Amino acid sequence: MVMKKRSISVLTVLYAILSLILVGLFLNKVLEIITPSPTAQLQAAIPVEERGNPLAIPAFLEDRDPDPMKAFYELDVQYGQMEFFPGVVTETLGYNGNILGPVLRIKRDQEVRIQVNNQLDEPTTAHWHGLDVDGPYDGGPHQGIMPGESWTATFSVDQPAATIWYHPHFHHTTGAQVYQGLAGLIYIEDEESEDLNIPKTHGENDFPLVIQDRNFTSDGSFHHNVTMMELEPGEVLLVNATMDPYLEVNRELIRLRVLNGSNYENFQLTFSDGSAFHQIASDGGFLEAPVEMESLFLSPGERAEILVDFSQVTSDHLALTTCSDTVLDFYLSGPVASAPAEFPESLVTVPDIPVGENPTTRTFVLESIGIHGTINGKEFDMDRVDEVVPKGETELWVIRNADRVGHRAGHPFHVHGTQFQVVSRNGNPPPPEEAGFKDTVFVANGEEVVIKILFHKEGLFMYHCHMLEHEENGMMGQVLVE
Ligand SMILES: [Cu+2]
Structure with missing residues (x-):
């Protein structure tokens, strides 16, 4: 009888504690919903009439090589400050400025050197996202630039005109460094892009x-x-x-x-x-x-x-x-026109990546649970080469998203060092906007996307989900091209 009484009282206490926890969690959630977030509070403090800022247009960086067949650019990775909210300073990171970076203009066939000076007190890298480049100059996780040090990427440009970009890729700090402001654009130009009758006055049209x-x-x-x-x-x-x-x-x-x-x-x-x-x-x-x-x-x-x-x-x-x-x-x-503006009906001929008779086919299965993810069941290991691919041979890569549910509905699959073409999406031909060269392809939950891929340059390259926090939490692999 005494025993029974004691067990009831222990249970009662446990129930009471559990109830308190549940009520606490509930109240916390209610508080979260009714209290504006810090971001919302900062925004609300800006008077409505003072909202609205002219769009910043990043400047072209000066090419310091007088030889038209060559280009030399210098990027300083530095600390900065912005005043997004009146009277409130936001600490930022930028290339050659407070935040983001200048536009680098490079021409097809140019010999390009880009010197990156790390003025931060943490390591960084400079990855050229979308560039066909030798592995050692790709700026991936293996090309860390230590604080106070410089690194120079040297490459020749042999790919069509495109808008590509640069951002850090040091393992475990990529997401944070990009979030604080490190990113910039590169315009590749060629004869076709110069000849096309389309708007090309920077900052005007x-x-x-x-x-x-x-x-x-x-x-x-x-x-x-x-x-x-x-x-x-x-x-x-x-x-x-x-x-x-x-x-x-x-x-x-x-x-x-x-x-x-x-x-x-x-x-x-x-x-x-x-x-x-x-x-x-x-x-x-x-x-x-x-x-x-x-x-x-x-x-x-x-x-x-x-x-x-x-x-x-x-x-x-x-x-x-x-x-x-x-x-x-x-x-x-300006005046309203009576007829629509004219632009070319056809743009360029996109060369089809040639595929041999029995191309090597590789499958990449993407899976995630929350912030963590894997490719082919493996988490990223910087000391492991996942795939070895011969240079100059087109392969078919099958990218399968094994997730059925999950936030953001899919994963953007990015491959370094080359541009690929989409062969099919769930067995169907890609839509016309995906029929050109791609370096990042969205693979929705449950989808299977087949790409054909040809590396022209040698070295070690990354492939990964471009949700940067997925990339940093497992969803990345390494391909050695030789
Ligand atoms: Cu992802």
Whole structure:
């Protein structure tokens, strides 16, 4: 009888503790919902009439080699500060400035040297995302630049005109360094891109748009909040590191070079008036012909160039949006035209990557649980070569997303060192906007994407999910090309 009484009282105490925990968790959740986040509080402190900033346009970096067949660029990786919220300083990282970096313009067939000076007190690397380059100059995790040191990448450019980009890739700090501001664009130009009758005046009718989501802590610092489940989605969208950006343009044909520079988020871009536009280029260069679309999907790391015809838009204002959030406001001026702007019906001939009779086929199975992931059941190991591929031989890579549920609905699969072509998506031919050269392909949950891939350069290269926090938590492998 005594025993029974004691066991009841222990159970009662346990129930009481459990109930308290549950009530505590519930109240915490309620508090979270009713209390604005630090990011929302900082934004709300900006008076409505003071919101809206002219879109920052990154400058072209000066090429310091007078020889037109050569280019020499210097990038300083440095600490910076921004004032996104009036009177609140945000500590940032940038190349040659406070945040992001200048645009590097390189020409096909040029011999290029880029010297990267690390002025941070932590290691970094400079990876040329989308460049056909020898392994030692790729700027992946093996090419760490220690604090105070410099590293020079040397390469010749032998790939079509494209909008590519650069960002750090030091293992375990990539996500944090990109989040704090390290990213920049590279424009590769060639005779075809120069001859095409499309807008090409930088900052006038040809604009880069680096779109990134961000959160802040109450003191104004970037809040790169990685949980067991995800990287917390940003409540704020920055374009070229501009908060609440707007762009004033003439009513004419405008070219936008869009990079999804987010660590973890997909974008589904549309115009607020529902108007159509044309995609003219994907990651690795121009498409054969402009593709008309009303909505552009970009996963992290992907690029698209689009032509938007504002010439007949009567309204003075419209916005680029993603899932009803404003990305960029456009203010139009000038007369409304009576006819649409003209642009080429065909762009370039995209050379088909040739495939031999019995190509080697490799399968890459992507799986994730929350922030952690694997490729073919393995977590990344910097000391393990996962695949050995002969240089100059086209292979078929089958990329299968084994996830059935999960955040962000899929994984952007990126391969370093070359540009590939999509053969099929779930057995069907790719849509026309995916028919050009790609270096990052989105593979939705349950999907299977087949690519054909040909490495022209030797060395050790990474392939990985371009959700940077997945990449850092297992979803990366290494291919040795020899
Ligand atoms: Cu992923």
